[in-house]
Amino acid sequence: MTWVTACQLAEIEQEGAKRFDHEGRTYALYRAPDDSVYCTAGLCTHEAIHLADGLVMDYEVECPKHSGVFDYRTGEALRLPACENLKTYQVEVVDGEVRVAIG
Template sequence: MSEENWIEVGSTDSIEEEDLIRFDHQDKTFCVYRLIDGFYATDGMCTHEAVHLEDGLVMDDEIECPMHQGIFNIKSGEALSPPACEDLKTYPVKVDNDKIFIKID
């Protein structure tokens, strides 16, 4: 596993608990979440229509799309509620010295 795929997102205190931030890297965009039990990352765009999930609402382990209320599980990426039916891609996250890193393939 190459270390260079771990990309620094920012410091842990840049995300409030039960919230998320948008993170752009090269031509890709992601959402990075802070849940009660840790940090998680998914693709940034909803799989239903081209809207960024950064404006969505985080509740427990779920992110709800701000446009049409499709719901995804943040940890597994599973689409839980229509109109979303295609799962959201998730990415590994690690915290090192109060900095968040995500592993982009």
């Protein structure tokens, strides 16, 4: 497992999302209401739309194209048309840096 620095914590708004690209793959980072940070695959499993552009409320992200909803903590698809779960990645915040475990 490799830890990759994605961004500074301050770059992600509370109850917001940020896109993170690394080695040809896209990820989405989310800052929860309690300030914890989560990471999922960056594209909706329904139609490959960037989830970081979606609406984040509480612990859910809504795809901006067809309104599929995921729990970003677990990747679970909660509302159609999304029916395939998102892959999730371990995250740590060290000295204000958000790091993601990839691989």
